[in-house]
Amino acid sequence: MLELRDLYIGYSEDDHRRIVAKTLNASLSCGVLTCLIGANGIGKSTLMRTMAAFQPPLRGEVWINGRSVASYTPKELSERIGVVLTEKNMPADLTIEEVVGLGRAPYTNFWGTLKEEDRKIVDEAIALVGLDALRSRKIHQVSDGERQKAMIAKALAQQTSVIFLDEPTAFLDYPSKISMMQLLRRLAHERNKLILLSTHDLEIAFQTADHIWLLQQDGLRAGTLDELSRCGAISDFLDSDELYYDAKNHRIMLR
């Protein structure tokens, strides 16, 4: 479904290339919620951007549905990958319903007119994230959590099999974080979507994710939480003078 093959990510600067992370190899299938974790600045967002073909890899390939993303046209990409970023600047003065409707852009005509069928899909997406009551509210008049949900609904309306989310739980209060993750988990399982999200809320991730991707400079450790904690990868990542990882209970403890 999704495959990273000897992927090097980073940036080309004039005559040299700055490698952020390298030798990334992993694969994911549909119907699975995966959390991408790793230290600040390790390249989680760069990896997401590379996977979504927003920037080219320095080496290696990202394969989705048996093809390298580099070979997809922009339209093909928009029909296959939905991306939810954290940025707050929204087109002003749009209602939640209208924002979600933007997700239909790959399928509508030049003017973006929604047909009956498109409206049904938008309605369904809004219902799935539980925003029915707020559908005519302006997007900048709702809470962070609600706006985040609206963005997810937009990705759902895009009807892609793959959804990438960059820190969808940031800025949310604790209960909202939990419900956000539960929502994504439900979507992955019930709608058979491949959902990959980056997060720093490790304990929530440990409890909800089917798979963990632990990004490190010289590679990616991928597996279920049990697999990663058994081989000590999580401890290596977390243990410090101040805290340690309790592998038995999947808890992060202060020393």
Next chain:
Amino acid sequence: MKNAKNSIFTCVFLQLKKVKRIFAPNKTDSKRKLLVKINIFMKKTLVDLFEESVRKFPNNTFLLEKTDKVFEPTTYKEVQEKVYQLGAGLQALGVKKGDNMALLSEGRNMWVIGELAMFYAGAANVPLSIKLEESNDLMFRLIHGDVKYMMVSGNQLKKVRLIKDRLPDVEKIIVFDPQDSYEEREIALSEVQQMGDEWLKNHTMEEFLAVGQSLQNDDIATITYTSGTTADPKGVVLTHRNYTSNVEQARTLVSIDETWRTLIILPLDHCFAHVVGFYIMMACGATAATVQVGRTGAETLRNIPLNIKEVRPHFILSVPSLAKTFKKNIEAGIKKKGAMTVRLFNWGLAVKQCYFGDSNLDPKGLRALLKPLVWLFDKVLFSKVRDNFGGELRFFIGGGALLDKDLQKFYVGVGMPMYQGYGLSEATPVISSNGPDLYRFGSSGKLVKPIEVKICDGDGKELPVGELGEIVVKGENVMKGYWKNPDSTADTVRDGWLYTGDLGYMSAENLLYVKGRFKSLLISSDGEKYSPEGIEEAFVEHLPTVDQVILYNNQSPYTIALLVPNKENIRTRLKEQGLDLTTEEGRKAGVQLIDADIARFKKGGDLAELFPDRWLPSTFAVLPEAFTEQNGMMNSTMKIVRGKIEKAYADRIAALYTAEGKSFLNEKNLDALK
């Protein structure tokens, strides 16, 4: 007090400066010498280089090999494990520091792992070309190279079996691929690996590593035999530091990082592929792939285009013959698309070549107006060509013989420049190269750093910038010498300077231009070199119609001869036919006599098989005048001065390479017999 202190310092400082001026009048020179000294004290063997790369890039892919359906990666860490295993196996087998081992195999993972393992057992590698078909050629190298152990691929084993009886000093032959049965002294790779596992179990890692760590800069890494001269082949002895220094030097010309891949098409025993394809990639943490080995050589060749698409290399090492093949394939592909595409392609090439002129730098002035058109052609046409090379290919690096300007222009045109470089095995090999920063057609590019280069005349006197002479170089990359051949070594390396025997000059831009051979070697179009003296002597000795002769081949498809006829003998032989040289018919018969004489060395003749056919002249020029001291074509020690002769008869040489002038029955030849 403070002042006094200051003045003392000033005094001392001035004194020091004076001392420095006395002992090192040339500042840059002294700096360079200091650098060289510092380098000498730093141990950097190939083992050190490999260990450093494994430490820095453990999970990077080092090798890519395809034995079945897809290219399988092997990381640096994994290569290290395999090297340790085999290295320990070699130690268990009895390989000792200072032993020579031969490696006869197609380019593949085991080639690389095998060589590195030899170093960990303290041995030197004698890499052998798989192109060696003649038993004698192989045997000479194995015996002269004092080879005690061999590593051989399954495909090459039969060659070794043919001559094994005559190689009493070879103790063990390690066979890479499993065989149905093993003859005496042969041992399966898997068995040696098992011995290695066992050995490592019973010894500490320190014990194992001790041998490899004990190697010094000056210890021999490889003995590479140069191909085909009439005299016995010479074994170029390269030390560990020769390699590591040339890796450092070559990296000053092109920046390769760990994301790069190359596909090694040239044989790995070729010094060029050995250093640039393998060791430079290793130093950078980058990836080297090898062509999938077929059952036959031809099958291996056929795998190349597919392998290029699979590996998607960032650069490819090339020699002119390969460049020509690629060009033919590109043109064939275009032709298939129809006449319209061909016209468009040629037009696009013309526009691009006009735009770029004599370099690949973006031009200024009027030509810059072509930029949009160049961009368009590149986008719609040439990018498709590049897709056939994997899509990521940035350039080729051309070594071996000189690549002609038209070919260079062609490759710049399609957007995959073929940077001409210059080097020779004796210099490990890289001396200079064009690169992405600076590219001038016809030149061999910028010199590596650090290296010293001077251009000398026949007496070894240094010539000024721009003048043509022998290229002489000095640097850490200069070989230790020729194996068991002190005379040739003394001839070639004098006072640390390597006399390359190549003819060239330095331009005002400080670019090196290589113009051919300063010494007499023949160079074929695919870069093979051959010393003509043996053939020339044999001609004069055996052929009554030939008095004096020189052979000539400067990267042409065939060799020619410039000869001075023995008119006396020709006349005598013509008399038997009732002819003489006064008539046209007689002169024709005379030239035919010379041809018949030369044919005695070719297939079917009584002197056949003394020399390879390809180096015998296909045609010849009969010269009107003998080589004498008076006309300068001989020097005072009665040696023929080739340069003079070639210059004097440049028009005759050129004519022999034209379709009309190729026939030896040409008018000039007939006239010369008057």
